[in-house]
Amino acid sequence: MRAASNAMPLLLAALMAGAVPVAVQAAAPAGAAPAAPTMPQLADLTRGLQSQPGFIDVWRDIDKGRVLLSVSALEQPFILASSLPYALGSNDVGLDRAQMGETRMVHFEKHGAKLLLVQENTNYVANSPDRDERAAVRESFSNSVLWSGEILASDNGHHLVDFSSFLLTDRHGIAARLADAKQGGYAVDAARSAVLAAEAKAFPDNVELESLLTFSGPGQAEYVRQVGADPASLSMRQRISMVRLPKLETDSWHPRPYHPYSGGFDANYVDFATPLASSIDVHWQVRHKLEKTDPTAAVSSVKKPIVYYVDRGAPEPVRSALIAGASWWASAFEKAGFKDAYRVELLPEGVDAQDIRYNVITWVHRATRGWSYGNAVADPRTGQILRGAVTLGSQRVRQDILIAEALLAPYGKDAPADKHKLAEEMALARLRQLAAHEVGHTLGFAHNFAASRMGNGSVMDYPHPILKLNAKGEVDLADAYGVGVGPWDDYIVKYIYGDFGSGAQEQAALAKLRADARAAGMLYSSDQDARTPGASHPDGLLWDFGPDTLKTWDQLGGVRQRALQTFSPGVLPDARQIGELEARLVPVYLLQRYQAEAVARLIGGGDFDYTSAGDVRAGAGKAGINVTPAEVQRQALKRLTDSLRAEYLALPANVLDVLTPPAAGYERNREYFATRMDSVFDAFSIAEAGAGQTVGFLLDPGRLNRVAWQHARDVQQPGVREVLAQVLDRTWKREPVPASVIGGEAVQLTANWVVSDALLNLLEGGKLHPQVAAEVRQSLLDLTQWTQKNPGKDVTAASRKQLAELVAAYLKDPRSVKLCGAPPVPPGAPI
Template identity: 65%
Template structure:
């Protein structure tokens, strides 16, 4: 009986399906709102559907996802306005179904032979993203309900939540909907939107920070279907010394003696109206639009900074080719036709991003999306006010100086992130030449004035630097034929080098073990050692003047501790610059042909031994009580958080309940600088450079100096009552760091043996010293670990409060 009922249902559904197929396209859409455009669409508001009429089969176009609304968590990263990557897709008909297929653009053939191109397509898998029943076909057009595509997680939201350890989330279709009223259509793009509700555990820390109900996360997902750019765009070969961003693929049509790897410089299309003219107007300028939700004075600062690039395009020969405007009212910033600068709010301060969306076939940028975190400027003001003690009596001028500094930083930030969307990478060497480039990460140019007070005037540069002019010319300049272009670009790079412009990118700067002395984030000055001394003098003065006068009147007393963090750790990034000198080496980016022509130097040149030892002396001194003890007057003013407030991530760790914990602050600083010295990659390089040249410092010398500055120092300063306690706290962090380094297994065997020997000697030395609980316990810990690591539970290094982005 049950089987007969099932058979009956199958027959009913089959008849309904046949009836639908029998209906014409016109009949199925006569009650719907037509939206003609790139892919004709119909709004079905009654049923909450969007139907598409697909007429162009097997013809590629671009698919882009984005988020009109975000999660609000910097840690998870699902921000308002966030774009995905552009995918090359096409529709194809298979029986009664329409498939949406993503083409594999990572592997291709550029040959004119169709069979050769087809052989590569057939060798690598494509991806079917969606399948839908064809409701009706008429005159070559096929009607499908595209709602199921829109109601699926096309942006990777669930993956991002999983990867950030917030749990397993999935789309709940019952609590999701197609936003029919948001669908829009234009000749070159179709814009669609949906409301997605994700069901999940809701117990992740980051989720609890931002969500009203962590088990039910509702975001909007936007889908752009974009017509391919018109022919005529000329891809430009990427060069590793250009400072550009590349997009690459494997081309199996390259001659056998050449590499399969092909890389293009991503860039906007920019065409002169008079191609032969040195300076010419353009057919279509590059225009960026600022979020209308940006308040003043931020709005004016962002517009000013983003507009800096206009001068570089002018110098490159393009008149009125670039401009920045306020987004017109009623324009959807997700619309693929608009380059946008968005002011993005999150629960905590965090990074800003510039995302260029490029055609994967050619590298042509079709949309630039800038996302600027709104809380960064507040941190800049906080740092400035804390360095200046801006709320002392008569401090109005200092308060204005703090605001001016923060707005100057916003201008630079706006230019920086727009630069990424123009096709430019970071250049962390530019700080060697002052305001060398907006594409560096700038530290405020802190100094002391003639009276010995902290001075933040001119803390950030104004306008582009010489590197920025170079990268615009290299990416966008027009030089004639392919051969003429290649020669002209080579001359541009040679001229940049002759002017002293240097380039070090992300891959040689971000890692704690990076070795290039110029590849440093948030540093400044041509000489890292001199700048360290300058920053240390400013830090000392700021700590001496640090008091309740750094705090605005309406803030709770406990916030004074949060303001102490960036002042106490003011030297953290210049310390990283010193660390890059240890075992450091200079090298250049380029091609083999560049080296043969003498345009670049092959190999890596070690930093001079004397410079390395100066850096080592300063880094080990940073671990001594003289540089880590806080002034007594400062300690006396630190209050526990007021009722209704609590410590957050911007505070030092605490093991003293609500009272400020100066030892945890000390240990955080010690963990930072100790980790720089005891980095496995750095020690491995030091050992190798010493093996090649005995005059250079080796790993053993670094460890010896570290121990002499901490455990083996004769005594802490007697004029500082807390100095011994501070030094003991630092010493323990160093032991934990060295044992953790051994436990990590990343040292070469010889370096591992050298460290173990130094630790054995330290344990023996500690045992022979006058009775001291810490020395005795440290000796026992070291000996126990070296004898049997499994019997010892190692302590994690203390947490260092977030610094970047400053």
């Protein structure tokens, strides 16, 4: 009877665990070992369920809301990726429809009665034929177990597990994204979440699984309140994709070594099996697999073309613009020797846009305008792209229309009847370029912010509309955006995808391509040298245009002046409430905001190459930094400091006299200038924003540190004291503002305070070298002495007196002074 008493707890445990009960054997004779329980058969547990055979066999248990997997390939790596078929709709949080999540390389392991899903550490490898050498690296760095499940049944090497618990976890990092955006602590509410078993699909090379996740949280923060039906209960869908990896040993396609001048992205890892004299830091070009049917032909058809599909949710005329713009890349592939290798189509009706087999351009809606993205799922071992996913924010095109209408004032009583159509034409031209740009990222191409030096040099740049004045002095939007890919785009397609054989032959051909591109004057500067306010590369610029930074500044200045002179209710369609005038003033008043950054890059600036030691030795690349000439730096300094003067910052009467608070039912938002006058337009705040834009670029600590060093090495270059002297001479120390400038003295004092606050914050930030900080302090001391000798009158006198007291107090005891931060500036990008 002892054996029988042991059987009951086993049975109860099985019942409590939800397992199928097994027959209890008759009690064994005393002293005999109990019989092992019989494991259920896989066929028994899947009987009546919907079968989905594929890369991993899937069974849908729709009645119970479960997804069962039958896993046979153990220890075999594959790709695990997440995405969001249904999302949050907040640009600020960044959880967009169709957003791709992190790509992981994983495998299943069996340990006893458990199946584990393990993420491999792809950052450290040993690509060696020696098993022990590979094991030494694998054992040195930690993998991660992502999930564990009980094996329900095993049959001929197939192990059945209920994968539902994995699908009900936050694999996409939704809660972390909400927390990072300061929206509060959210967590999955299991009671209000469900596995969407009916959506589970399996194919020969991928499995697609989906769940509804509800996140509970405080629901008090701005962004979730803006978009959530109930901000304390956010429900989204999570897609989990499992993707078969290519078989490297049987694949005729081979990875291509990455070069910093390729213009592309790289997949990288540390390989401890490289020869001792070689770098262990391995980089591969990220690219789609593209193979000619005839490798010997200069131009050949391909075994499998690259096809992109446009979201059916994009309306006309947007849909046609997306297809047209994304199709521009076809010409570059043709020039690279691939016939009919690339095309763009409308997604067929009924096709699952989140199926990882499809490269998709998704038209995404958000509560506010925001960025667009191009992401790729790639094999971490080789950089081979397995899927391209483009996200295009729908409100960007409306921003382009707004900018064009603000410049043209097409609804005025004297405007031609069809003038407003020019705004839509410009916006659609931008949309075609944007589609090509984001698809380019998913083809493996990086930003090239220097391409604008070559006109329409590349769709991989950020383009500012090319604005000019026509012979009548009117704003001209004709040819605001380029058409088609540029010479840099032809180069990167040929470099990254061109078929040049392999080994030394391939490397020689690629070296010639690089040399020819440099000889043609193709410049290259990407994100790391373009996005910070104090960046030094004078060509790595977002949203600029033209080969000459200073000439473009002057050209845009003329357009800005004309647009302000003609600004009127005619910038608004009849049905819009008049309070929107201010939102349309923003891009006009700040029209030179991006070119101001370009001008600032010339101060303390210097260009340099992305290259290799071999290219430098071969004369195909240069080492070191080419410092911007002193005279160019001084011209740039003059233009920037001119933009701190009241003559530039003050608004004309025709603008001031029409600006109206938002109407009932409407309110100010981030697209308006800040105000400290309740709902009324604040002319002080707009001057603060304009001045703050300039000083943010000019008085960047990195820039001033470079200026100090350049002057130390060559005294002909401007130094820190010269830069600060010119800033103060054109603001605090300037001559009286002409009476013709409306509110001129008040506007100038506004800009003056922005400058002095910025100088004090420079010292407070602690990023200046001590000797540079000393020059800033001395400049402030000199300014206070000047104010004592030049006290001024009325409001000017009050400000000068308070400035002297503030500077003295700060320099004596910084902790005794509460500094003002940078003034708020309405968002510009993305356009």
